[in-house]
Amino acid sequence: MLPYQTIQEAELAFGRELTVAEKLWFNYSANKSDYYLYCHNVLFLFCIFSLVPLPYVFLELKRSKNVDKYKIQPKVRLSSSEMFRCYKEVMRMFILVVGPLQLVSYPSVKFIGIRTSLPLPSGWEIVLQLVVYFIIEDFGNYWIHRWLHCKWGYEKIHRVHHEYTAPFGFAAPYAHWAEILILGIPSFIAPALVPGHMITFWLWIALRQIEAIDTHSGYDFPWNPTKYIPFYGGAEYHDYHHYVGGQSQSNFASVFTYCDYIYGTDKGYRFLKKHLEQFKEKWRNETEQEVKLE
Numbered sequence: 020m021l022p023y024q025t026i027q028e029a030e031l032a033f034g035r036e037l038t039v040a041e042k043l044w045f046n047y048s049a050n051k052s053d054y055y056l057y058c059h060n061v062l063f064l065f066c067i068f069s070l071v072p073l074p075y076v077f078l079e080l081k082r083s084k085n086v087d088k089y090k091i092q093p094k095v096r097l098s099s100s101e102m103f104r105c106y107k108e109v110m111r112m113f114i115l116v117v118g119p120l121q122l123v124s125y126p127s128v129k130f131i132g133i134r135t136s137l138p139l140p141s142g143w144e145i146v147l148q149l150v151v152y153f154i155i156e157d158f159g160n161y162w163i164h165r166w167l168h169c170k171w172g173y174e175k176i177h178r179v180h181h182e183y184t185a186p187f188g189f190a191a192p193y194a195h196w197a198e199i200l201i202l203g204i205p206s207f208i209a210p211a212l213v214p215g216h217m218i219t220f221w222l223w224i225a226l227r228q229i230e231a232i233d234t235h236s237g238y239d240f241p242w243n244p245t246k247y248i249p250f251y252g253g254a255e256y257h258d259y260h261h262y263v264g265g266q267s268q269s270n271f272a273s274v275f276t277y278c279d280y281i282y283g284t285d286k287g288y289r290f291l292k293k294h295l296e297q298f299k300e301k302w303r304n305e306t307e308q309e310v311k312l313e
């Protein structure tokens with residue numbers, strides 16, 4: 020809820036004209052409560068969990084040779100019913116855990132100082148805050164995820180997320196209810212330490228989930244824009260963690276690679292990747308020679 024009745028009143032208070040984005044925000048949010056605005060996250064998450072994995076599902080079902088070469092575990096094929104079963108379970112958790120958690124956590128969001136007021140933050144402010152959120156969350160997530168791989172944590176909680184040794188888009192939020200709650204902590208600590216505008220908070224919740232779906236997609240496309248993000252793990256990186264499964268003591272980080280590097284939990288992955296590259300190079304050379312001889 021904004022403390023101004025009209026745009027003119029807000030402009031008078033700021034001593035300047037509102038930007039186009041600020042006018043849009045004013046028109047949208049002026050008569051809506053902060054709680055109502057915060058609850059938009061429930062709708063955003065529902066749309067993200069339901070729609071973002073769909074292109075990958077389409078690729079999985081289409082089985083085109085041109086795209087198959089980018090599939091990380093090409094031998095694993097999932098049927099539409101298997102993927103739908105996963106989606107149904109994700110939606111069950113959404114209704115029972117994710118949604119209610121969003122609805123009841125409003126007082127804490129208010130407490131940490133997420134604001135809905137004008138002026139809006141600049142684009143740079145939003146980007147920098149999001150970068151900080153990702154770094155903080157990645158660090159917290161790394162240690163919680165590592166703990167979830169201890170015997171008790173894995174058997175009681177994390178085993179559910181590892182049911183899929185070859186992950187796909189819908190499997191990103193597929194987890195035990197306790198894991199959803201525990202991993203929500205670092206997602207919340209980040210904006211609590213660096214509170215910003217509600218728009219930044221929406222973007223944070225949305226981008227973090229889109230990133231998780233991309234990381235679980237099962238496809239490693241060379242043109243993926245995330246390739247330009249320094250120290251970004253990506254689909255292949257996390258796929259290895261699922262491939263190894265419960266015994267995995269490697270690639271715990273959710274977004275970046277530096278935690279695993281610093282704490283030495285990416286050695287197995289780096290060893291395999293190096294040898295795979297050498298094997299692929301050798302195989303490429305041999306194929307080229309065979310073609311020339313023909």
Ligand SMILES: [Zn+2]
Pocket residue numbers: 164168177181260
């Ligand atoms: Zn794990």
Ligand SMILES: [Zn+2]
Pocket residue numbers: 180186191235257261
């Ligand atoms: Zn995963």
